[in-house]
Amino acid sequence: MPGFLPAAEIxxxxxxxxxxxxxxxxxxxxxxxxxxxxxxLDGAEVVEPSLLGLWFQSRIDLVTGFRVTGxxxxxxxxxxxxxxxxxRLVSDRHNELLIRLxxxxxxxxxxLRFRVFDDGVGFRYEVPEQxxxxxxxxxxxxxxxxxxxxxxxxxxxxxxxLRDGQSYAESPVGVLxxxxxxxxxxxxxxxxxxxxxxxxxxxxxxxxxxxxxSIFRTRLRPSxxxxxxxxxxxxxxxxxxxxxxxxxxxxVNSSLILNLNEPGVLEDTSWIEPGKYVGAARSAQRGYKxxxxxxxxxxxxxxxxxxxxxxxxxxxxxxLVDGRNRGGDGVGQxxxxxxxxxxxxxxxxxxxxxxxxxxxxxxxxxxxxxxxxYESRMDEAFASCEALGVRQVEIDHAGxxxxxxxxxxxxxxxxxxxxxxxxxNHYQRVVEAAARQRIAIDTDEPVKDTGLRRxxxxxxxxxxxxxxxxxxxxxxxxxxGHEAMLAFTRMLAGPMDYSPGIFDLDAEPRRVRSTLAKxxxxxxxxxxxxxxxxxxxxxxxxxPRAFRFIVDVPTDWEESIALAGAVGEYIVMARKxxxxxxxxxxxxxxxxxxxLSVPLDFLDPGVAYVAxxxxxxxxxxxxxxxxxxxxxxxEYTPSDTLELKLAPGGGAAIRFRPVK
Numbered sequence: 001m002p003g004f005l006p007a008a009e010i011x012x013x014x015x016x017x018x019x020x021x022x023x024x025x026x027x028x029x030x031x032x033x034x035x036x037x038x039x040x041l042d043g044a045e046v047v048e049p050s051l052l053g054l055w056f057q058s059r060i061d062l063v064t065g066f067r068v069t070g071x072x073x074x075x076x077x078x079x080x081x082x083x084x085x086x087x088r089l090v091s092d093r094h095n096e097l098l099i100r101l102x103x104x105x106x107x108x109x110x111x112l113r114f115r116v117f118d119d120g121v122g123f124r125y126e127v128p129e130q131x132x133x134x135x136x137x138x139x140x141x142x143x144x145x146x147x148x149x150x151x152x153x154x155x156x157x158x159x160x161x162l163r164d165g166q167s168y169a170e171s172p173v174g175v176l177x178x179x180x181x182x183x184x185x186x187x188x189x190x191x192x193x194x195x196x197x198x199x200x201x202x203x204x205x206x207x208x209x210x211x212x213x214s215i216f217r218t219r220l221r222p223s224x225x226x227x228x229x230x231x232x233x234x235x236x237x238x239x240x241x242x243x244x245x246x247x248x249x250x251x252v253n254s255s256l257i258l259n260l261n262e263p264g265v266l267e268d269t270s271w272i273e274p275g276k277y278v279g280a281a282r283s284a285q286r287g288y289k290x291x292x293x294x295x296x297x298x299x300x301x302x303x304x305x306x307x308x309x310x311x312x313x314x315x316x317x318x319x320l321v322d323g324r325n326r327g328g329d330g331v332g333q334x335x336x337x338x339x340x341x342x343x344x345x346x347x348x349x350x351x352x353x354x355x356x357x358x359x360x361x362x363x364x365x366x367x368x369x370x371x372x373x374y375e376s377r378m379d380e381a382f383a384s385c386e387a388l389g390v391r392q393v394e395i396d397h398a399g400x401x402x403x404x405x406x407x408x409x410x411x412x413x414x415x416x417x418x419x420x421x422x423x424x425n426h427y428q429r430v431v432e433a434a435a436r437q438r439i440a441i442d443t444d445e446p447v448k449d450t451g452l453r454r455x456x457x458x459x460x461x462x463x464x465x466x467x468x469x470x471x472x473x474x475x476x477x478x479x480x481g482h483e484a485m486l487a488f489t490r491m492l493a494g495p496m497d498y499s500p501g502i503f504d505l506d507a508e509p510r511r512v513r514s515t516l517a518k519x520x521x522x523x524x525x526x527x528x529x530x531x532x533x534x535x536x537x538x539x540x541x542x543x544p545r546a547f548r549f550i551v552d553v554p555t556d557w558e559e560s561i562a563l564a565g566a567v568g569e570y571i572v573m574a575r576k577x578x579x580x581x582x583x584x585x586x587x588x589x590x591x592x593x594x595x596l597s598v599p600l601d602f603l604d605p606g607v608a609y610v611a612x613x614x615x616x617x618x619x620x621x622x623x624x625x626x627x628x629x630x631x632x633x634x635e636y637t638p639s640d641t642l643e644l645k646l647a648p649g650g651g652a653a654i655r656f657r658p659v660k
Contacts, residue, residue: 013027014099016073016114019077022042023117028049032064034051035051039242044191050144056136066108068100071100072100083272083457086575088557107132108130112124112125113126115260119250119254121241121244122260123239126237136230147185148188151187152186153173153185154186156490157180167478176210179209182489190247192246193242196493198256199452200238200450202229202421202428204421221419222417223420238450239260241256243492248565251492258453258454263455264456276531277392278307279319279321311357312357317360351389355389360392365381365395365396371416371422372405372407373405379436385437386437393434393439393441394442395441395443396444397444404417419448432456443459449496460530461494464496468500478512479591481589481591484569484570486498488567503546515647516628518649520553521652530555554577558577559576564598568590569592571588573585581657581658583609590649591648592648593646593648594644594645598643600639604658609636614629615644616647622647622649623648628647642654
């Protein structure tokens with residue numbers, strides 16, 4: 001229960017431990033009234049004493065001169081259910097510490113709220129109502145993360161163009177400049193950290209800047225006017241998060257980011273439908289250009305019908321009809337229209353045909369970075385989607401570099417970062433407008449995921465990083481270890497519409513650094529509640545036995561467990577289907593061949609299983625023999641150990657069915 005201590009009885013150092021008491025957070029004020037925090041695991045510091053505070057344009061800053069005026073503590077031990085997700089039930093066990101600070105000359109107040117879980121910590125600033133502040137413009141945070149200089153970092157540069165799809169890379173922390181979050185770190189002890197944020201609302205996204213003192217300093221994305229955020233007091237910031245685990249797989253098994261978001265606001269979520277989809281633009285990776293400036297804009301009526309037939313024949317849930325709205329690519333169109341297709345697509349006829357075949361259309365809004373133009377028509381566009389029976393829309397925000405257009409009151413057009421406060425609020429308005437029309441969203445070129453899918457479960461997934469489209473287009477080659485890197489970095493933020501499933505692995509120059517078995521395994525390894533298929537129907541028809549796994553694999557899960565792995569090298573994931581008894585396992589490796597022994601004790605006790613195994617075949621190798629695959633069956637029990645042999649760039653995909 002929350003408690004309060006008079007200021008005279010409060011010590012200068014305050015601690016809060018995790019429920020299992022292994023993780024301890026310490027908050028202190030120095031003689032100048034400057035707040036700091038530190039984090040230790042089993043008595044060893046993993047985050048050294050690091051500064052806290054906020055700066056404003058008014059110079060009435062919240063960084064120094066504080067004294068503690070109150071402390072509140074509470075403990076939470078509860079379980080909540082996701083309407084869809086990587087696991088149905090999420091355990092939320094944490095201990096909370098709230099420290100109330102005040103300062104004189106002038107009067108200033110700041111609350112610091114800390115939550116300590118068994119798998120990490122979260123903290124945020126809370127600025128209560130006060131005379132010194134009303135409307136403020138934030139210019140920065142003093143938030144630091146001091147870590148050992150001997151740590152290894154797995155990071156992505158922060159200032160790149162989203163359309164470039166920059167990869168994560170391993171390096172010493174000392175060579176880093178400005179990097180995105182999630183940032184994954186491996187300490188010399190083997191302990192792994194992941195620094196990120198949760199519940200990003202009405203605030204700019206943060207990046208991390210490293211300096212010579214082994215400090216990562218929070219850097220907030222600026223607005224076009226120079227400040228970071230325009231805020232009304234009272235307000236709270238997003239949570240700053242540090243996930244802590246004994247090994248890499250512990251990071252993957254954490255639900256800390258979700259637990260730091262507010263509960264869902266939608267009373268009815270029955271219309272939100274996870275599933276698999278096919279679409280011509282996904283196949284465009286293997287052949288043609290979308291957009292009116294290319295050879296083709298997207299699927300014609302005949303092409304859409306062909307994909308609908310394919311989806312219906314294999315039980316897929318949706319067909320993505322994209323590259324079709326006028327003005328979305330900004331070519332020859334003065335005005336954006338999200339509801340007006342090009343003449344060679346009869347959307348009404350295609351929609352009617354999809355309903356006849358028991359398939360839903362997935363809409364696509366290409367907005368070319370024109371946020372204001374889109375917002376002026378999005379209610380109309382979502383209503384039009386609902387009338388057509390569309391329940392999901394992919395929104396492609398691609399514009400000039402990584403920016404969105406902002407229309408000022410004086411008629412001036414400015415460009416704002418895709419993850420500044422303006423853009424964060426734009427994405428929020430879009431997902432709320434979609435919810436009013438019972439539409440779920442897949443965001444392309446998005447602001448990064450911070451767990452808001454808990455609050456707004458119609459925000460299904462997003463892209464925004466190097467997905468299979470980049471690998472398939474053959475621009476800058478995607479490393480063979482890319483997916484094993486994503487699992488421990490980008491995927492810690494939330495679902496990603498990676499769209500695997502390339503079967504045409506010999507295509508040049510668009511050679512994908514993957515075997516066929518790895519393409520199947522990615523449907524288990526990289527989570528998304530909606531999974532796209534990246535190749536053409538005819539390529540799947542040529543390999544029907546391998547394609548069977550894609551047909552069978554679910555996208556909604558009862559439980560998910562990372563079993564083994566190392567960042568950027570390999571990962572083994574197991575997931576149990578929701579409302580069913582089958583388990584699925586996916587394993588992928590980098591450019592190195594591996595032999596792995598995987599205990600099967602995650603399977604339900606006392607049950608025997610038939611394993612349908614899709615493994616790299618003899619002499620499989622992404623460079624010379626990517627299509628070699630062995631498809632076999634064998635019985636296993638939970639007491640058995642699975643032996644896997646992964647080829648260079650390879651993988652394995654397995655379905656475990658209870659023996660009837």
